[in-house]
Amino acid sequence: MSWLALDTATDRASVALQLGNGAVVEDEVTGARRHASELLPVVERLLHRAGAALSGVRGVLLSDGPGSFTGLRVGASVAKALAHAQAVTVATASSLMVRAAAHAADESLVLAVADALRGDVYAAAYRFAPGRVETVMAPTVWRPEALAATGPRPDAIVGHAPPEAVRVLEAWSGRPMTQASAAWPRAALLFDLRLRVGGTAALGDVERWEPDYGRPAEAQARWEQTHGRPLPNSARDAC
Secondary structure, rough: OEEEEEEEEEEEEEEEEEOOOOOOEEEEOOOHHHHHHHHHHHHHHHHHHHOHHHHHHHEEEEEEEOOOOOOOOOOHHHHHHHHHOOOEEEEOOOOOHHHOOOOOOOOOEEEEEEEEEOEEEEEEEEEEEEOOEEEEEEEEOOOHHHHHHHOOOOOOOOOOOOHHHHHHHHHHHHHOOHHHHHOOOOHHHHHHHHHOEEEEOOOOOOOOOOOOOOOOOOOHHHHHHHHHOOOOOOHHHOO
């Protein structure tokens, strides 16, 4: 039996398949507008490369945000469809935890950040130890200056953020931020998180679950600002 892992929280969708023997194959789709059309074909290609079948997938591991509204919706839709059609287990972890996991060291505190637009960042802090991960600071939207004033000082920072935010966080922490390709979340890291206490969490009611979008989509924010009231059935209500 195999496990399928998906991370669609950013412009770069990551897909990985772990086979029963522990071997992992992975691929990615770059460009948020391509997630909806190409995510399932990538899953099919990985299954073909591995000589596996969808019927042999035991469970789906999914990054559940915060991040791209559209990307998270696509990943959630695929996971829900597989859960309905194949009766598989679905478990999730924050996309920020997935970013941090690539830079874990024993007892290190890793701060993971992502661009939340409007001058803000999504940020969360995790401490890694053998067999477990502790969420020291849960995913939250921050102004970089406020994070530097009150957040836990990390041993490492990883992610993507506007240049001014990077300068603030690097000056505060005394650490360079790991960026570029090394900072993208990789779905394959969810396999390790599944085995750690405090890592992935299984969903009880997959049908009613919604990702952690972090904040409303830009289009929704503009609508609410124009009309002076929340959009009915908004992502904020679903979280």
